[in-house]
Amino acid sequence: MIEVRELRRSFGGVKALDGVTLTVGDGERRAVIGPNGAGKTTLFNVLTGELPPTGGDVRLAGAEITRLRPWQRARLGLARVYQRTELFAPLSARENVALAVAARAGPYRAFRAPPRSEYAAADALLERVGLAGRENAAARILSHGERRQLELAVALAQRPRVLLLDEPTAGMSPAETARITELISGLDRALTILIVEHDMDVVFRLADRVSVLHEGRVIADGTVSEIRGDVRVHDVYLGKAVSVA
Amino acid sequence: MSPELLFQQALNGLSFGALLFILAAGLSLVFGMMDVVNLAHGAFYMLGAYVALTVVQFTGSFWLALAAAPVALGALGLAIEPLLLRHLRGRHLDQVLLTIGVSLVIVDQIGLIWGREVRSLPFPPGLDGTVVLIGGVYPVYRLFVIAFGVALAAVIAVIYRRTKLGMLIRAGVEDAEMLGALGVNTDRLFALTFAVGAALAGLAGVIAAPVFGLQPGMDVDALLYSLVVVVVGGLGTLGGAVAGSVLVGPVDTFGKVLFQEFALAVIFAIVALVLLFKPTGLLGRIRIAR
């Protein structure tokens, strides 16, 4: 579904991505892990088109998308949950989701109130992520955990083929983390998911395969159990950050 | 166009460019340091010219006016920054809007104090003549403007590179908040920056007055040209102000000769080209368009 070949991106002299090659199959759930500064968020920014790469290419379902604008990639089915919450603060939860629902429809209706079906779809998604009853609350008054749930609902409203999750559980309480993990794990198996996450429990719970990014390169790639046993991975990351039983 | 005329127009262009540099340097400095585009810059320029008019009326000395106007404008800037802009620190757009209000007040007050008819400032004695250059007579004052602009650029460059103040300015343009973290009194630095910007606008007003006269609307022209210069040259850098003025001055002058009433369309074309192909301006680092 996603093929990344020799992707490079440097900032000044710093190589944030130094030739990343990665293939994620249809319906696969792939975690990208690595220490801070390994290039994970840069990788996501290049995948969504927010940053142009300095080299390499990206394919989505076989189609070359390296030069497409972010909104064109979104229309092709690429959705993203940001690490830092990116919502429309004064709009209600329902309107936040409805914006994503309507994005597919375009050209946008003018001079008439939004169709009811749009809000119905939004409400259904809000219920699915556990925000039933919060439809009318402005995004800015939601709790951190609720905002992350709303982010997920917004991304799902895009009806994506590929979902990029950038630390979906960052800053969440253990209970909230468990719930959002449950939620992600229960998503349609046809949906391809790429997830960046520091919480190894979440990674091992959600991912089919894991890619380890270090200094802008993929240094290991394998199933969850292969990665657990990989010595190099322990050296650069797991050994220092988390104990893996 | 004959070679003599071409040469004269080239000098005119350079002279206008030198004036634009004096004008734009202040705008660019304030933006570089404070991230504020001072939309009262044209009003400051206008006020400088009128202050000079009064000084010349009372003392008869252009040179005294050339010193007094920047001092007066500097003092005004030194008052406006802490009184108004400081309260909106960090809200750059609102600070810019505030300068619109300042401009409205200043221009209205100028009209009340000095009247709204066209006035003129005589050329200073000694610079009111002409010289013969390449087969044509040329006004000395315009050569003086070129020399003054070049000298000012040199002085600013030396201050930038060789003094502690210059070091602070360069660091501030890079990241003004970091200066605060390093223990620099940014309140004082910003007030001073704004004052120097205002003083430079006032200086440009005095220099321009003998050539262009004094009239309502001169503030808008000055603001427009200084904005074009910093957009074309690049915001916040001395080099950008120089490059912008050296390009816009002659282009505008030749545009007026060749296209008369559509000269501004040439300027429009330059701005459009820069936006499309070099969104940072020629020598800038700040992108003004995505």
Add this chain to the structure above:
Amino acid sequence: MTRAARWVALAAVAVGLVTFPYWSAAWETSRFATTVLRDMLVFAIFALSLDILVGHAGMPSLGHAAFFGGGAYAAGIASQRLGTDQLPITLAAAVLVAALLALVIGLLVVRSEGIFLLMLTLALAQIVFAIAFQWTAVTGGSNGLAGVSRPTLFGIDLSAPDRMYVLVAATFLVVSLLIWSLMRSPYGRALTGVRENERRMRALGYDTTRLKLSAFVVAGMIAGVAGALSAYSQRFVSPGDAGIGTSVQAFVMVLIGGAGTILGPVLGAGVVMYIQRVLSSAIPVSETVLGLVFIGFVLLARQGIVGLGRAAYARVRAP
């Protein structure tokens, strides 16, 4: 108040507004009041159109007078050159020219934001002013365009002051309703999305550049309508109509009244026109007063009169 009651009240206000010259006819000041109110409503339309950009889409523009002036000149020139006073023809000319200008300027500025957008709109619009000021053969140059004829519509001559007023007031109502419905539609909501978080909108699949450009053109067209109304009302177009003074005037109206609302720009137009047309005959420093009022709102009440009203209402309701 129920929904229905609110509509009835609004309709009553609307009818009262349109018929103002008739029910105020007995007043001594009726003629003057009608003129001031007419000019205020012209500027209310103009300010409402600017607020589409400033308040709704988050695109602060200081060049909106280019479209107002463009519309005014187009209406005036069309009526003179084509020798017609048919409202549909001259108004269409105004809207078309304003739309074209907005498209050209918009294409260059929509990739910029905030302060940069402000600078660029100011600079580019001033070029429209310069053309109006200098292209004497077509625009009348610094003398302006005199003798613009008042329009006729369906054979009705609108040149009498009270009829001219009715045309302006009715157009104002139509434009307000139009903008109101536009802003509550998915299109308006998308503009709000752009204002709040353009990057996220792109990630959702919105072509935000096109959205912003379309907002620029729509706002420009409505400003063109206001410009045409100004030309008919004054029977005169001045290059100043396209100049920065006019842009600043509209911006001040939007900010004083309250950006991002329908009522705000209208109230702002009222306040500014009061200062400029009524107060100015009493004191000589009216522009200074306007500048100080504007500074006061930017410093202390950035949400404008509507924001102040909302805050006061919230305080009354929550004891």
